[in-house]
Amino acid sequence: MDGNLIYLFVGYSLIWVALLVYNQSLVRRQLKLEREVEALKRVGRSQ
Amino acid sequence: MRERGSWRLALGWLVALALVVSLYLVFVYAPTERTMGDIQRMFYWHVATAWNAFLAFFVVFVMSLLYLFTGSRRWDIVAVSSAEIGVMFTTLVLITGPLWARPVWGIWWTWDARLTTTLILWFIYVAYLVLRAAVEGREQQARFAAVFGIIGFVDVPIVYMSIHWWRGQHPEAVITTSGISLSPEMLVALIFSVLTFTALYAYLLLQRIAAERLADEVGKLKERARNA
Numbered sequence: 001m002d003g004n005l006i007y008l009f010v011g012y013s014l015i016w017v018a019l020l021v022y023n024q025s026l027v028r029r030q031l032k033l034e035r036e037v038e039a040l041k042r043v044g045r046s047q
Numbered sequence: 048m049r050e051r052g053s054w055r056l057a058l059g060w061l062v063a064l065a066l067v068v069s070l071y072l073v074f075v076y077a078p079t080e081r082t083m084g085d086i087q088r089m090f091y092w093h094v095a096t097a098w099n100a101f102l103a104f105f106v107v108f109v110m111s112l113l114y115l116f117t118g119s120r121r122w123d124i125v126a127v128s129s130a131e132i133g134v135m136f137t138t139l140v141l142i143t144g145p146l147w148a149r150p151v152w153g154i155w156w157t158w159d160a161r162l163t164t165t166l167i168l169w170f171i172y173v174a175y176l177v178l179r180a181a182v183e184g185r186e187q188q189a190r191f192a193a194v195f196g197i198i199g200f201v202d203v204p205i206v207y208m209s210i211h212w213w214r215g216q217h218p219e220a221v222i223t224t225s226g227i228s229l230s231p232e233m234l235v236a237l238i239f240s241v242l243t244f245t246a247l248y249a250y251l252l253l254q255r256i257a258a259e260r261l262a263d264e265v266g267k268l269k270e271r272a273r274n275a
Contacts, residue, residue: 004084004085004086004150005085005086007086007089007146007147007149007150008085008086008088008089008146010146011089011092011093011142011143011146011147012070012089012092014139014142014143015092015096015139015143018135018138018139019247022135022251023059023251023254026251026254026255026258027254029258030254030257030258030261033258033261033262033264033265034261036265037261037264037265037268040265040268040269040272041268043272044268044271044272044275047272047275
C-alpha cells in the first residue's frame with residue numbers, strides 16, 4: 001500500500017456515506033408520506 | 048404495499064452484501080496496478096458509478112419518450128426518480144475522479160473533454176430537477192421535464208465518445224472491441240462492481256418510485272378532502 005491511500009479512503013468513504021444518506025432520506029420520506037396517507041384516510045372516514 | 052416493501056428491503060440487504068463483496072474484490076482480490084499503484088483501485092467504483100449514471104439518464108430518456116406518447120403519469124414518475132439517482136451517481140463520479148486525478152496527474156481538475164462533458168451532464172440534470180420543481184401544474188411539469196429529459200440525453204453519447212473524439216488526459220476505455228487491457232482478476236472486480244451498482248440503482252429506483260407514488264396518493268387524498 002502506498003501514500004495515496006488517503007485519497008482512496010476518502011473516495012470510497014464518500015460513496016458509502018452518500019449512499020447511506022440518500023437511502024435514509026428515501027426511507028424517511030416514505031415513512032412520513034405513509035403517516036400522512038393514514039392520517040388523511042382517518043379524516044376521510046370520520047367525515 | 049407491505050409485500051412490495053419487504054421485497055425492496057430484501058433487495059436492499061442483498062445489494063449491501065454485494066457492496067461488501069465488491070470491496071473485497073477491489074481491495075484484496077484485484078492486484079495492484081504497476082504504474083499507478085493502489086490509487087488505481089479508485090477505478091472500480093468510479094466506473095461503476097459512471098456506468099449507472101449513464102443508465103439512469105437513458106431510463107429518463109426512454110421514460111420521457113413514453114410519457115410524451117402516452118401521457119401516463121407512471122412514466123413521468125420513473126423519469127424523475129431516475130434523474131435524481133443519476134444526478135447522485137454523477138456527483139460521485141465528479142468527486143472520485145478528482146480524488147484519483149490529484150495523486151496521478153498532480154492536479155484536481157483539468158478542462159479535458161471527458162471531464163468537461165461530464166460536468167455539463169451534471170448541470171443538465173440538476174437543471175432538469177430544479178426547473179421541473181419550478182413549473183406549476185402537474186401535467187405541464189411532466190411535459191416540460193419529458194422534453195428536457197430527451198434533449199438532455201444528447202450529452203450522454205458525447206461524454207462516452209469524448210475520449211475518442213478529442214485528445215485529453217482522461218484514460219482510454221479499458222474494454223474495447225479490440226481487446227481488454229485488464230488482468231482477469233481486475234476484470235472480475237470491475238464486472239462485479241458494475242453489476243452490484245446496477246442492482247443498487249434498481250433498488251434506489253424502486254425506493255424513489257414508492258415515495259413518488261405515496262406523494263401522489265397524499266395529493267389525491269388532500270384534493271378529495273377539499274372537495275368533500
